Amino acid sequence: MTKTFVIDGKTIPFEDGQTIMQAASAAGVYITHLCHNPQFTPHGSCKLCTVNVNGRNCSACTFPASEGQNVTNISKELNEDREKITQMLFVEGNHFCPSCEKTGNCQLQAVAYHLNMTDNHFPHFFENREVDASHPDVMIDHNRCIFCTLCVRASEQVDGKNVFAISGRGIDKRLVVNSPSGLLKDSALDVSDCAAHICPTGAILIKRTGYSVPIGQRIYDHAHIDAVALASEGEAHDH
Amino acid sequence: MQGKSELMTYFAQQLKVDIGCTRADGLVSLQSTSCTGMCDQGPAGLVNGYALTRLTPSRIDQIVDYVNRDIPLTQWEADLFHVDDNIIKRDLLLNEKPLKGQAISATFARGLRETLAEIELSGLRGRGGAGYTTAWKWTFCSEENATQRYVVCNADEGEPGTFKDRVLLNSYAESVFEGMTIAAAIVGATHGFLYLRGEYLHLLDKLESILAARRAANLLGCNILQKGVDFDIEICLGAGAYICGEESALIESLEGKAGIPRNRPPYPVTQGYLAKPTVVNNVETYVAAANIAIHGGAWFAKLGTAKSKGTKILSISGDCTARGIYEYAFGTTVNTILADCGASDVLGVQVGGPSGVFIANDEFERKIAFEDLATGGSFIIFNNTRSILDIVHNFSHFFAHESCGFCTPCRVGTSLLKKQVDKIVEGHGSAGDIVALEELCQLIKNYSHCGLGQTAANPVLSTLERYPEIYQAMLKKISYEPGFDLDKSLETARRMANRNDAAAHLAQVEN
Ligand SMILES: Cc1cc2nc3c(=O)[nH]c(=O)nc-3n(C[C@H](O)[C@H](O)[C@H](O)COP(=O)(O)O)c2cc1C
Ligand code: SF4
Ligand code: SF4
Ligand code: FES
Numbered sequence: 224m225t226k227t228f229v230i231d232g233k234t235i236p237f238e239d240g241q242t243i244m245q246a247a248s249a250a251g252v253y254i255t256h257l258c259h260n261p262q263f264t265p266h267g268s269c270k271l272c273t274v275n276v277n278g279r280n281c282s283a284c285t286f287p288a289s290e291g292q293n294v295t296n297i298s299k300e301l302n303e304d305r306e307k308i309t310q311m312l313f314v315e316g317n318h319f320c321p322s323c324e325k326t327g328n329c330q331l332q333a334v335a336y337h338l339n340m341t342d343n344h345f346p347h348f349f350e351n352r353e354v355d356a357s358h359p360d361v362m363i364d365h366n367r368c369i370f371c372t373l374c375v376r377a378s379e380q381v382d383g384k385n386v387f388a389i390s391g392r393g394i395d396k397r398l399v400v401n402s403p404s405g406l407l408k409d410s411a412l413d414v415s416d417c418a419a420h421i422c423p424t425g426a427i428l429i430k431r432t433g434y435s436v437p438i439g440q441r442i443y444d445h446a447h448i449d450a451v452a453l454a455s456e457g458e459a460h461d462h
Numbered sequence: 463m464q465g466k467s468e469l470m471t472y473f474a475q476q477l478k479v480d481i482g483c484t485r486a487d488g489l490v491s492l493q494s495t496s497c498t499g500m501c502d503q504g505p506a507g508l509v510n511g512y513a514l515t516r517l518t519p520s521r522i523d524q525i526v527d528y529v530n531r532d533i534p535l536t537q538w539e540a541d542l543f544h545v546d547d548n549i550i551k552r553d554l555l556l557n558e559k560p561l562k563g564q565a566i567s568a569t570f571a572r573g574l575r576e577t578l579a580e581i582e583l584s585g586l587r588g589r590g591g592a593g594y595t596t597a598w599k600w601t602f603c604s605e606e607n608a609t610q611r612y613v614v615c616n617a618d619e620g621e622p623g624t625f626k627d628r629v630l631l632n633s634y635a636e637s638v639f640e641g642m643t644i645a646a647a648i649v650g651a652t653h654g655f656l657y658l659r660g661e662y663l664h665l666l667d668k669l670e671s672i673l674a675a676r677r678a679a680n681l682l683g684c685n686i687l688q689k690g691v692d693f694d695i696e697i698c699l700g701a702g703a704y705i706c707g708e709e710s711a712l713i714e715s716l717e718g719k720a721g722i723p724r725n726r727p728p729y730p731v732t733q734g735y736l737a738k739p740t741v742v743n744n745v746e747t748y749v750a751a752a753n754i755a756i757h758g759g760a761w762f763a764k765l766g767t768a769k770s771k772g773t774k775i776l777s778i779s780g781d782c783t784a785r786g787i788y789e790y791a792f793g794t795t796v797n798t799i800l801a802d803c804g805a806s807d808v809l810g811v812q813v814g815g816p817s818g819v820f821i822a823n824d825e826f827e828r829k830i831a832f833e834d835l836a837t838g839g840s841f842i843i844f845n846n847t848r849s850i851l852d853i854v855h856n857f858s859h860f861f862a863h864e865s866c867g868f869c870t871p872c873r874v875g876t877s878l879l880k881k882q883v884d885k886i887v888e889g890h891g892s893a894g895d896i897v898a899l900e901e902l903c904q905l906i907k908n909y910s911h912c913g914l915g916q917t918a919a920n921p922v923l924s925t926l927e928r929y930p931e932i933y934q935a936m937l938k939k940i941s942y943e944p945g946f947d948l949d950k951s952l953e954t955a956r957r958m959a960n961r962n963d964a965a966a967h968l969a970q971v972e973n
Contacts, residue, residue, distance in 0.1 A: 267725040268869050270909050280908055285725040307905055311874035345878055345902075346945035370867070392703070394877040396867035 228292035230274075237288040244272060244283040247296070248456050253449035254296055255305055255334055257312075257423055258371035259284035261456050263380055266372050269312070271305050271334065306338040307345075314345045315394070317352065317366035318424075324433045325425030327441025331369060332424075333448035348394070355400070358407035360414035360430050367426040368398045374427055378418035386412045398426070469505050470494065472519055476526040490529050496704075496860065497622035498661040501779035501842075502548045502786045510535055511663040514542055543664060547629045548786030551802060553773045554765060555746075556789045558637075558753050563681050565640040565752035569647065570689045572755075578648050581751055583759030585771030590616055590707075590744030591814070591838040592913075593770075596751065599741055603731040604649040606739035611651040613642050613693075614716070614735065614742045617658045618700050618707035621815035622860065623840035624777040627745040629787050631658075631665050634749055635672050639695060641748025643682065644755050645741055646693040654695040655735075657712050660702040669697055704864040708912055709742040710734075711866070722868045723912035746775055746839070766792035770831040778803050780811075780843035796826040796835070805843045809850070810928075815840035816857040817917030820850075820924045850925050850932050851887045857921035858883040864914065872915030875906035879919065885945055891937045899933075900926060 225236040230243075230252050237246035242265060247254050258269040267285040274283045275295040283296075295301065312331060320326050352365035370389055375398075378386040390399045402409035412419060419427060438444070442451060474481050474492055484491035500506035500515055507514040512535065514525065521542060528538050549556060569577045582597035603611060615638060619627040630638060642654050658666065673695055676682045684692050698716055700706050706715045710724035713735050734740025743751075750772060754762050763771045770792035776799070779785050783804030790799065800808060810822045813830070814837035821828060821835070828834050844853060862880040867873040882899050885891055903919035903926075910916045926933060949968050956966050 265725070267911065270870050270911070273909055282725070282911075287727060304905060304909060307901075308870050308909060311870050311878070314878075315874045345874075346881060348877070369870075370873075391867065393862060393865040393867045393873060396873060 226288075226290045228288055228290065228294060230294040230296050235288075241288050242284060243274060243276070243281070243286050243288050243292070243294060246288045247283065248453065251453055252296065253453050254283045255337065255448075256284055256452075257330060257334060257369065258373065260373055260421070260423075263373065263376040266376070269369065269371060270308055273301065273305065273308075275301065302338060306335075306340050309335050309338055309340055310342075310344040312369050313340075313343050314347045315350070316368060317347075317349065323367065323425045324428055325367070327438055327444045328436075329425055329443070330423035330448065331367075333443040333451075336443065337448050350394075352397075355407050356430075358410075358412065358430075361407060361412060361419045362428050362430055363398070363400075363407060364426055364428065365398060367424045369424055369426075370396055370398065371423060373421045373423060374398070374418045377421040378412075378416065381417040384411045384416065384418070386410045386416070386418055466505055469517055469519070469522065473522050473526075476522060477529065489532060496863070497620075499619050499625045499628050499659060500545070500661075501623055501777065502625055503546055504779075508661060511660065512543055513545060513661060513664050515545055545628070545632070545664060547633055549629060549633075550778075550784055550786040551788040551790070553789040553791060554762065555749055555753055555773060555775065556634075556787070558756075559634075560637060560640070560752065560756055562636055562676075562679065563640070563687070565637065565755040566643055566647075566681060566687060569644045569755045570687060574648050577644065577755050580759040581754055584750075584754045584762035585759075585766070586747065586750050586754060586762065587770065587832060588744055589746035589750070589774070589838065591621075591817075591836070593832045593836060596743065596747055599731055599743070600645055600648050603739045603741045606732055608739050610653075610736075610738045611649050612735040612738055612740040613646045613649065613651045613654040614709075614712070614740060615642055615654070615656045615745055615748055616707060616709065616712060616742055617656055617662070617745050618704075618712060619659050619662075619745075620700075620704035620707045621817065621838055621840050623779050623812065623815050623842040624838060625779075626775045626777045626787055626839045627659075628662055628665070630745050630749055630775070631662065631669065635669055636676075637749045637752040638745055639672065639676060639682070639748075640755075641743075641750070641752040642695060643686065643691075643693055644751060645743070645748070647686075647689075647691045649739070649741055651741070652692045652694070654693060655716055656695055656697045657706075657716060658697055658699055660700045663699065666697065666699070673697070703866070705866045705912075705914055708914060711912070712742065713740065720866075722866050723914075725911075744838070767829070767831045767833070769833045774830055774837070775839055776830070776837070776841045777839050778841045778843070781805060781808070781845035781848070782843050790830060792831045793829050795829055796821065799830070799841065800826065800843065803843070805845070807845045809844045809846045809848055811844070812840070812842040812853070812921075813837050815842075816860055816921055817913070818920065820853070820921060820928070822928045850929050851883075851936065854921050854925050855883055855887050858918075861914070861918035865918070866914070869909075869911035869915065871906050871909040872911065872918060875902060875910070876915070876918050878902055879906065879922065881945065883922065886933060886936050889936060889938070890945075890947075891933075893937060895937065896926070896930075896933055 227234050227236050235246050235250045254272050256272040258266045265284040267282045272283040273280050276292050355363040375387040378384045388399050391397050400407050400410050479485040479492050481492050498506050503515040505517045586596045587593040617627050682694050701715050703721050705711050706721040708723050711721040715721045730740045730742050766772050773789050773791050776788045808823055810820050812820050813835045858880045862876040865872045865876045903923050906919045
């Protein structure tokens with residue numbers, strides 16, 4: 224007999240070793256997430272996937288599924304708090320969506336839409352962050368980095384290169400590039416690397432490809448992030 | 463707290479260097495540090511990692527003279543580095559000075575299982591803060607199917623206001639090591655670590671020589687006391703961050719990685735150091751375990767309350783006549799403690815450090831116990847000359863500075879909280895700001911990844927609950943005020959336009 228647990232009244236089958244996120248995704252239940260991507264080891268840092276498991280808040284992307292768990296994924300309180308966590312990510316960096324090449328394809332923006340976020344709520348930090356345009360094919364705009372470490376994990380786990388790391392503490396956390404000069408041009412990054420294409424926001428962009436898909440015809444211009452995520456990631460979780 | 467800013471200014475003047483800078487000759491730089499675990503003999507500093515205690519202007523003059531003449535640290539007057547134990551009240555644990563090897567011999571004589579049963583009977587719970595039952599932790603670790611296990615002593619002692627582990631390591635180190643050895647024998651570990659707070663560098667040589675003597679006496683190493691148990695202890699110096707005291711961050715740090723708390727489960731008892739089952743306990747927990755091994759569980763459990771057995775060693779600092787180490791049976795009231803340490807005209811006490819709770823002076827009949835006022839040992843007294851908002855302001859800056867930055871709610875939240883508290887303390891708060899403050903606190907508390915974030919809002923929440931009127935009094939009688947200083951943000955524009963007339967300034971809001 225397959226083991227099951229319950230999310231918002233729906234019975235979800237799972238196998239030992241699966242996280243709540245993996246089992247939910249495979250069963251067609253979307254849980255908001257940003258730092259999670261089924262291709263890589265879960266990180267558990269953005270906290271957008273927080274669900275309530277038997278009365279306790281847990282990160283669905285790292286918390287193991289177990290028999291009989293009672294999970295709340297959708298509630299007014301959880302969604303309002305996820306919205307505030309998203310707002311925290313917006314005020315921490317500098318996200319001018321209308322002028323960002325990633326607009327419409329950006330998961331941060333799409334999650335904000337999904338949570339009906341209409342303003343930034345918190346005061347802005349207006350941190351002075353750099354743009355690294357030194358590499359011939361790839362650029363980093365640190366203003367848009369949310370420290371999800373997907374590029375770090377992709378470079379390490381797929382490209383076998385360790386081009387990226389996160390350094391510093393607290394609000395001074397920064398994405399750093401592993402090269403003698405600290406610049407992308409002196410790193411081992413190649414435009415064909417997985418790490419160059421994995422960023423959920425507009426922090427890592429490929430040069431000379433901007434606006435090849437016009438605004439208005441982009442992924443989240445037409446579909447909600449829950450549907451997009453379930454279509455692409457539900458499958459990945461099955462394997 | 464103890465005239466720090468005046469002394470710092472004096473230091474800077476005498477050394478002729480700005481705070482936060484290195485002097486032109488490269489000989490010296492001057493920086494501000496957070497709590498270094500010397501609150502009973504402050505003001506204190508660190509030079510090349512070594513603690514300088516009881517700083518006064520004349521001691522500063524002496525230091526400046528040494529620096530300017532480039533005298534090596536080894537030739538500085540020893541008294542500058544002298545760290546007193548300041549043990550003021552002793553009970554069960556501090557009265558005991560067992561013979562070297564006594565706890566280990568008693569454990570072997572009684573049997574390992576039987577000793578674990580005594581520790582369970584004693585009701586001993588972890589002294590590092592969370593209060594997990596020690597015997598269970600050891601049992602779970604021993605039951606894991608593994609080829610290697612580890613025992614770790616958490617001597618990171620980073621919670622502001624605690625210094626009792628420093629004293630235990632200085633004067634009761636044998637018991638600490640015996641406690642670790644007993645744990646190792648019981649769970650089946652052959653290797654142990656003492657994770658020593660970087661600021662306690664002054665203890666390192668002494669601890670290393672104690673370990674060497676224990677090896678020579680066959681109390682560590684191979685086949686301890688010919689009982690077939692192998693165990694040795696390695697000392698690792700901490701990375702100097704409060705977060706490294708959190709057990710999974712500590713383990714990451716031991717593995718040579720950044721001090722970032724892990725996702726749990728798995729917990730350290732199943733997958734800790736190098737993914738092997740690992741017991742992490744506080745210094746005091748090991749001292750208690752060693753004494754329980756000698757005297758039995760009932761000896762320990764005769765003191766304390768139903769849920770909190772035995773005694774607790776407190777580090778008492780702040781506004782009182784006798785700062786230092788006090789050992790009390792659990793269940794002792796705050797009133798009793800305040801009377802013993804000579805505190806008068808008390809405004810409130812921060813029990814359990816910044817992550818604990820601030821109690822007001824109508825709550826002093828409350829008790830030190832896991833079920834009432836839980837504490838890792840920090841007990842900071844504030845008298846009526848202190849301002850609640852200053853205290854909260856300091857603590858909120860502490861957490862924003864110490865957040866490791868891994869998770870969004872704590873990384874961004876503690877910095878937002880610091881801004882929001884600053885806004886109110888500086889008199890820019892308006893009606894909605896208290897609600898916003900509380901909302902932010904709940905968010906950080908409920909969504910953060912580890913204990914640091916989950917408790918970072920406690921100073922605000924516990925004072926907001928007790929002194930709402932103090933917060934209210936700081937608010938302006940307008941409905942909204944922006945979080946930034948409008949006039950100040952025009953400074954660059956004024957400089958560029960070379961203007962400073964009245965029309966180049968803007969009032970924040972119409973008052
Ligand atoms: C931010 C943070 C800092 C901590 N610092 C310490 C510390 O300095 N010493 C300590 O023993 N425990 C500390 N702890 C608690 C440890 O995570 C752990 O619970 C403890 O070492 C377990 O030992 P015990 O069961 O003997 O208390 C800290 C926890 C957190 C969340
Ligand atoms: S650059 Fe992008 S992928 Fe990398 S950590 Fe930042 S947001 Fe994540
Ligand atoms: S709660 Fe704070 S200290 Fe803990 S993991 Fe999150 S950012 Fe780091
Ligand atoms: S998706 Fe789980 S914490 Fe980011």
